[in-house]
Amino acid sequence: MQGKMKAAIQRKTGTPLKIETLPIPQPGPGDILIKVTACGVCHSDLHAIDGDWNPGPVLPLIPGHEVAGHVAAIGAGVKGFRLGDAVGVPWMYSACGQCEFCQAGMETICKAAEATGYSKPGGYAEFMLADAAFVARLPKKADLYAIAPILCAGVTTYRGLKRTKVRPGQWMAVVGIGGLGHIAVQYAIAMGMRVAAVDVDDEKLKLAKKLGAEFTVNARKADPVAAIQEKLGGTHGAVVTAVATQAFEQAIGMLRPAGTVAYIGLPGGKADQIRASISAITNWELTVTGSNVGTRLDLNEAVAFALNGLVKAKIQKAPLSQINRIMNDMRKGRIVGRMVLDLA
Ligand SMILES: [Zn+2]
Ligand SMILES: [Zn+2]
Numbered sequence: 354m355q356g357k358m359k360a361a362i363q364r365k366t367g368t369p370l371k372i373e374t375l376p377i378p379q380p381g382p383g384d385i386l387i388k389v390t391a392c393g394v395c396h397s398d399l400h401a402i403d404g405d406w407n408p409g410p411v412l413p414l415i416p417g418h419e420v421a422g423h424v425a426a427i428g429a430g431v432k433g434f435r436l437g438d439a440v441g442v443p444w445m446y447s448a449c450g451q452c453e454f455c456q457a458g459m460e461t462i463c464k465a466a467e468a469t470g471y472s473k474p475g476g477y478a479e480f481m482l483a484d485a486a487f488v489a490r491l492p493k494k495a496d497l498y499a500i501a502p503i504l505c506a507g508v509t510t511y512r513g514l515k516r517t518k519v520r521p522g523q524w525m526a527v528v529g530i531g532g533l534g535h536i537a538v539q540y541a542i543a544m545g546m547r548v549a550a551v552d553v554d555d556e557k558l559k560l561a562k563k564l565g566a567e568f569t570v571n572a573r574k575a576d577p578v579a580a581i582q583e584k585l586g587g588t589h590g591a592v593v594t595a596v597a598t599q600a601f602e603q604a605i606g607m608l609r610p611a612g613t614v615a616y617i618g619l620p621g622g623k624a625d626q627i628r629a630s631i632s633a634i635t636n637w638e639l640t641v642t643g644s645n646v647g648t649r650l651d652l653n654e655a656v657a658f659a660l661n662g663l664v665k666a667k668i669q670k671a672p673l674s675q676i677n678r679i680m681n682d683m684r685k686g687r688i689v690g691r692m693v694l695d696l697a
Pocket of ligand 1: 395396397398418444505506
C-alpha cells in the first residue's frame with residue numbers, strides 16, 4: 354500500500370512526541386501491514402519516551418504496543434490472513450523461535466525478542482507493521498477499542514497471576530490499581546481467586562471494590578502489610594503493578610507462608626532496587642518471581658477472557674493529537690483506567 358500516514362514519533366529521548374506525516378511502511382516477508390483502529394497508552398510507553406530503561410528504545414521511536422486494527426497488506430510467505438482480518442499486536446513483536454526458552458514456550462525471555470513500540474515501530478500511528486506469527490487474531494465483530502488494553506495490560510496481568518500458581522478460592526493481593534491493576538482484579542476474580550486490593554488512592558480502591566475485590570487497603574492511610582496479615586492471615590499470592598519501590602517490598606510481606614509474589618510493574622531508574630528480608634523469604638519459603646508480558650498462549654487465553662465478557666478495561670478514547678497531554682497526566686498518576694488512542 355502506497356501513501357502517507359500520521360504518527361507520533363520521537364527522534365531524541367526525553368523530548369515530547371511530535372505528530373509527523375510519514376510514508377506508510379511496506380510489509381517484508383512474514384509481515385503484515387495493519388491499519389490501526391485503536392492503541393492503548395501503557396505506562397511502559399512513558400518509560401520509553403523518558404529513556405528510563407536500559408537498553409533504551411531504538412530511535413526514531415513510535416511507541417504503542419496495545420494495537421488493534423485490520424490487515425491492510427500481506428507480506429510474502431504469510432499464510433492464514435486475509436485483507437480486513439481483525440488483529441491485535443502486543444508488546445512481544447517477535448522472538449527467535451530457536452533458543453531454549455522459545456523451545457520451552459517461554460518466549461517472553463528470549464534474548465533475541467523484539468518489542469513493539471520500543472525496538473520496532475508501534476501503534477501511535479495510522480499504520481504499522483507486525484510479525485504475522487505473533488499477532489492475536491480477533492473476531493470480526495470485536496470492539497477494538499475495548500480489546501486494545503487487553504493486549505498488554507490484560508496479557509501481562511494474566512500471566513503474572515498464572516505465575517503465582519494461586520488456585521481458585523485462595524487470596525490474591527493486587528498491589529496498584531491503575532491501568533494494569535484494575536484489569537488484574539478482574540482476571541483474578543474470573544480465575545476464581547479472592548482479591549485484596551492495595552493502592553494509595555481511594556478512587557482506585559472504590560473501582561477495585563466495584564470489580565469484586567473483597568478487601569481494600571489504602572497504603573497511604575494504613576500499613577498494608579499489617580492490615581493484610583491481621584485480617585486475612587496473608588495472601589497466597591500477590592501481583593505488583595505499582596510504580597513505587599515500596600509497593601514491591603511490601604508485597605513480599607503481604608504473603609502467607611509458601612506464598613508467591615509476581616512482579617509486573619517496572620519502576621525503572623533509581624527506583625529499580627528493593628530491600629527484602631532474607632530470613633522472611635527463607636523461613637517462610639516465599640517465592641519472588643518476575644513476569645514479563647506474555648507468550649502467544651497467554652495472549653490468546655487473555656483475549657478469550659475479554660471476548661467472553663469476563664474482563665473489561667475501563668477505557669477513555671482520545672485523538673493522537675492529545676498524546677503529550679496524556680503522557681503528562683500519566684506522569685502525575687492522574688489516569689483512572691486506560692487511555693486508548695482513536696486512530697480510525
Ligand atoms: Zn504495556
Ligand atoms: Zn528465542
